[in-house]
Amino acid sequence: MLTSNGGKPRQNAKDDLKSRGLFITFEGIDGSGKTAQCKRLVQYLRRLGYKVRATREPGGTAVGEKVRAILLASQDHLSPLTELVLFYAARAQHIEDVIRPALDRGEIVVTDRFNDCSFVYQGYARGLGNRVVRLLDRAICGPVQPDLTLVLDLDARVALDRALRRESRRGSMQSRFEAEGLKFQERVRRGYRARARRDPERVRLIPADRPPKEVEAEIQRVVGEGLGVRSQKSGAGSKKSEV
Numbered sequence: 001m002l003t004s005n006g007g008k009p010r011q012n013a014k015d016d017l018k019s020r021g022l023f024i025t026f027e028g029i030d031g032s033g034k035t036a037q038c039k040r041l042v043q044y045l046r047r048l049g050y051k052v053r054a055t056r057e058p059g060g061t062a063v064g065e066k067v068r069a070i071l072l073a074s075q076d077h078l079s080p081l082t083e084l085v086l087f088y089a090a091r092a093q094h095i096e097d098v099i100r101p102a103l104d105r106g107e108i109v110v111t112d113r114f115n116d117c118s119f120v121y122q123g124y125a126r127g128l129g130n131r132v133v134r135l136l137d138r139a140i141c142g143p144v145q146p147d148l149t150l151v152l153d154l155d156a157r158v159a160l161d162r163a164l165r166r167e168s169r170r171g172s173m174q175s176r177f178e179a180e181g182l183k184f185q186e187r188v189r190r191g192y193r194a195r196a197r198r199d200p201e202r203v204r205l206i207p208a209d210r211p212p213k214e215v216e217a218e219i220q221r222v223v224g225e226g227l228g229v230r231s232q233k234s235g236a237g238s239k240k241s242e243v
């Protein structure tokens with residue numbers, strides 16, 4: 001169990017986690033270049049000697065990958081609430097099997113999407129509202145919350161064109177989410193920007209309409225700050241074997 005006392009996060013559990021691992025999430029609209037940047041950051045941190053667990057949502061576990069298939073490729077109508085619950089079902093397993101154990105071992109966890117995605121896509125863009133997402137989030141994620149969230153921020157039109165080009169290159173089926181079109185992507189972008197305004201220390205907007213090398217450099221700088229703050233807090237330095 002991640003939570004007690006009626007779903008409220010246990011503060012001490014959160015503090016425990018923070019003193020062990022570091023939890024970094026990548027977010028952004030479809031086609032923002034997030035997945036490629038996520039991989040580059042993982043490689044960079046490993047080159048520096050950190051132990052890094054790279055993962056993604058939806059997915060990240062065998063059950064999660066099955067849920068992913070339902071969510072992304074399903075031809076059936078899924079209501080926004082069904083969607084939300086499925087994302088959190090996959091997330092529960094992801095936390096239990098992958099995220100929490102890695103943080104407990106003191107590793108850096110880098111995930112391509114996590115709970116901000118549900119707040120933005122289901123809560124905001126699909127109109128379910130924050131309340132129901134928060135409720136599920138407390139029950140399922142509890143204290144397992146990102147320390148740092150990198151939102152790749154890009155004009156929705158540019159991002160959508162990129163995503164569609166990528167899909168046709170791969171010959172893969174366009175996902176239900178990309179099929180939502182421009183208006184939806186614009187709402188998603190607004191949702192992420194609003195979250196960054198509300199929690200600017202954790203949620204960092206990374207302008208993504210520029211060469212990938214520049215985006216990568218800014219991400220490294222922001223993550224470097226995060227590692228520095230953490231090592232000051234723990235007073236031990238971000239020891240390579242421990243983080």
Ligand code: TYD
Nearest residue numbers: 030031035057058087113114117118121177
């Ligand atoms: P994916 O193919 O992984 O796209 P990307 O490479 O852009 O991450 O598809 C993930 C889709 O699932 C994406 O459109 C966002 C959506 N999603 C939600 O709507 N809510 C969530 O909680 C998560 C994790 C993803």
